[in-house]
Amino acid sequence: xxxxxxxxxxxxxxxxxxxxxxxxxxxxxxxxxxxxxxxxxxxxxxxxxxxxxxxxxxxxxxxxxxxxxxxxxxxxxxxxxxxxxxxxxxxxxxxxxxxxxxxxxxxxxxxxx
Amino acid sequence: xxxxxxxxxxxxxxxxxxxxxxxxxxxxxxxxxxxxxxxxxxxxxxxxxxxxxxxxxxxxxxxxxxxxxxxxxxxxxxxxxxxxxxxxxxxxxxxxxxxxxxxxxxxxxxxxxxx
Numbered sequence: 001x002x003x004x005x006x007x008x009x010x011x012x013x014x015x016x017x018x019x020x021x022x023x024x025x026x027x028x029x030x031x032x033x034x035x036x037x038x039x040x041x042x043x044x045x046x047x048x049x050x051x052x053x054x055x056x057x058x059x060x061x062x063x064x065x066x067x068x069x070x071x072x073x074x075x076x077x078x079x080x081x082x083x084x085x086x087x088x089x090x091x092x093x094x095x096x097x098x099x100x101x102x103x104x105x106x107x108x109x110x111x112x113x
Numbered sequence: 114x115x116x117x118x119x120x121x122x123x124x125x126x127x128x129x130x131x132x133x134x135x136x137x138x139x140x141x142x143x144x145x146x147x148x149x150x151x152x153x154x155x156x157x158x159x160x161x162x163x164x165x166x167x168x169x170x171x172x173x174x175x176x177x178x179x180x181x182x183x184x185x186x187x188x189x190x191x192x193x194x195x196x197x198x199x200x201x202x203x204x205x206x207x208x209x210x211x212x213x214x215x216x217x218x219x220x221x222x223x224x225x226x227x228x
Contacts, residue, residue, distance in 0.1 A: 034216060043206045043219035044157070046114055087156065099145050099210050101217060105156045 003027055006088050006104035013111050016077050021107045023088030024070040031093040033071050034101065035064050038085045047073075047086075078111045085109070115141045117209050119220035126197055126227055134192045134223045136207030143209035146190040147217065148182060151204045163190055187211065197227045 007022045025033065032051050036044035048057045050066040057064050061082065063074040073086055085108045089101040116139040126132050136146060145164050149157040163169040163184035171177050179201075181193040190209075194201055204224055208217040 032215075036219070041204075041222070041224070043117075043119075043208075043222045046216050046218055049216050099147070099217065100159065100162065101147075103156045 003102045004088055004090055004104035006086075006107050008107060009105065010108045011110070013075075013078055013109070015079055015111055015113050018074070018076045018078070020075070021073040021086055021088075021109070022070060023073070023104055025088075025090045025102075026069075027090050027092045027102070029093035031091040033066055034089045034091070035062075035071070035073055036087040036089065038087055038106070044087055075109070078109075080111050080113055083109055083111045115139075115209075115216075115218040117143075117207065117218050117220040119207055119223050121223060122221060123224040124226070126225070128198055128227055129196055131193055131195045132197055132225060134194075134205055134207075134225075136190045136192070136209065136220050138188050138209045138211065138218075141209075142187040142212045143190070144187065144211035145209070146184055147208045147210075148180075148190075148192050149206045149208065151206060151222075157206065160192075194225065197225070199227045201225065202227045 003026050005024045035047040038044045048064040053068045055066050061076050065072045085106040087106045088104045118137045120135045148160045151157050159172050160175045161169045161171045161182050163182050165184050165187050169182035184190040204222050206222040208219045210217045
């Protein structure tokens with residue numbers, strides 16, 4: 001069973017059309033939840049870390065929020081350069097492998113002009 | 114943010130040969146490094162975790178003798194794909210965490226093609 005589920009798998013937005021990506025997780029104890037952006041043929045780029053329910057972080061047009069069972073990545077007035085795959089990952093508290101991340105399958109975002 | 118580099122960015126090799134991929138943390142001490150493999154349109158699959166000066170811990174199903182990992186210093190880890198075969202062709206990505214960073218920072222990836 002997947003510990004991290006992202007939805008939707010793919011999302012097409014017109015430039016300026018705001019939306020949200022979802023990441024739900026089932027680990028028993030959360031140490032941290034991470035959002036990354038990945039462009040084709042490149043490694044993931046770190047965006048945010050969230051540690052506790054109610055926490056929010058912002059960077060330019062992106063805002064990440066966290067509840068006890070899920071996280072949202074809100075994209076406000078997106079631009080074509082925001083097109084990428086957005087990956088969510090969780091780190092389990094007390095996990096056997098220190099620092100191990102469990103990744104979702106990602107949401108492929110396309111923003112067209 | 115912290116910077117992680119990988120070398121080479123792409124490599125083509127013949128079946129049966131070995132290939133070494135380097136992963137370096139440029140501006141922090143990487144006490145732990147991770148090696149991932151990624152197939153097209155799929156998410157990252159963790160292959161192994163290595164701590165500086167210790168043997169790597171491999172995920173279930175990953176052949177230790179085929180994917181040799183060395184983490185000899187706080188800034189360098191290497192992945193050697195031994196006796197490579199076409200099915201080993203993939204995108205290999207490393208990540209690192211340590212002091213003073215907490216998050217995992219990823220390298221740009223290495224595209225391996227085995228002919």
